[in-house]
Amino acid sequence: MALKYGRALGKIVAANCQGRILTQPRGTTLKTIRTYSASTGDEEPTAAGQTVVSERRGAVVTVAINRPEVRNAVNQETARRLLEELQAFDSDPDLNVAVLHGKGGNFCAGYDLKMLANQKAPLKLEQDVTKGPGPMGPSRLQLSKPLIAAVSGFAVAGGLELALLADLRVVEESAVMGVFCRRFGVPLIDGGTVRLPRLIGLSRALDLILTGRPIGAQEALAYGLANRIVPDGQALQTAIQLAEQISAFPQQCLRTDRSSAMFSCYDAQSFTQAMQYEFDHGVQVIQAESIPGAIRFTSGAGRGGEFS
The missing domain is CATH 3.90.226.10 (2-enoyl-CoA Hydratase; Chain A, domain 1)
Structure with a gap:
């Protein structure tokens, strides 16, 4: 080698x-x-x-x-x-x-x-x-x-x-x-x-x-x-x-989680600051994507870990 x-x-x-x-x-x-x-x-x-x-x-x-x-x-x-x-x-x-x-x-x-x-x-x-x-x-x-x-x-x-x-x-x-x-x-x-x-x-x-x-x-x-x-x-x-x-995933949620991970890695000065950033940005996604996603789940989508 x-x-x-x-x-x-x-x-x-x-x-x-x-x-x-x-x-x-x-x-x-x-x-x-x-x-x-x-x-x-x-x-x-x-x-x-x-x-x-x-x-x-x-x-x-x-x-x-x-x-x-x-x-x-x-x-x-x-x-x-x-x-x-x-x-x-x-x-x-x-x-x-x-x-x-x-x-x-x-x-x-x-x-x-x-x-x-x-x-x-x-x-x-x-x-x-x-x-x-x-x-x-x-x-x-x-x-x-x-x-x-x-x-x-x-x-x-x-x-x-x-x-x-x-x-x-x-x-x-x-x-x-x-x-x-x-x-x-x-x-x-x-x-x-x-x-x-x-x-x-x-x-x-x-x-x-x-x-x-x-x-x-x-x-x-x-x-x-x-x-x-x-x-x-x-x-x-x-x-x-x-x-x-x-x-193919809901993009607002995906980008919010990505941003939080980046902030925690590079910019957060404490665990508390990182957790606050995660919550403050994540909560904004719930109405836009989480509730519609929950409705799709209750209709049978994604059961058993299915991604298609």
Whole structure:
């Protein structure tokens, strides 16, 4: 297992240093549909050369990093487009869940270090995290609706940070995750040191942050970093099916419970404050969704734990 990761690590290092990328296209059962553009709000055919492409499927939207020639490493244009697409998703009342993935067999290899190395002017970054994009684009967002990451190939460095932005991660069997930027002195400034310890605990997070070592899907699952493991080539379709399942639930209640969990994890200063937030926001759902749901239950829906 270590030899497999060592070989994979050698390939990506060589590819980064030589400015070339080894691609491994993956199959998918997702049928081609029309592209949603955040800039126009209209549907249009996927344009060649777009660094980010989005596709609507009912109340679910998929957002794809489209730079397979560099393992979907993110440059400034890609960061801007990712931010625009996820902001468009969050503000669209017709969309309930987004799926983030990468084209061409990899999720994201992090920030484009080749571009950074060739930067002639000083890199301008917004220092106030309450304003503007993060270096990877949407990493500073606090979305009001669920985001699922469909992880294939490499999800490393800033790519790992993008995966951490998601609520859930569907991970393919051969996927590799890790803080690979440790090797080159590139810090985690897109939420990696904030979200990773919350998800998997400080001890395990420090193991990954300090060593930069790669971990595979099974270890990621044991850590709680992966939520589902699927065969290679199936992460996107599985993530879409999961998104459609989540999208079918009463959304006000779902988003209220999600918001309370996020508040309790990141913002609450005490148990009492977290409990008060949960009650104050949850009670507002009862008239809108709980009573109609109770009526459906008494009519026979959902008996025996049935979800259909």
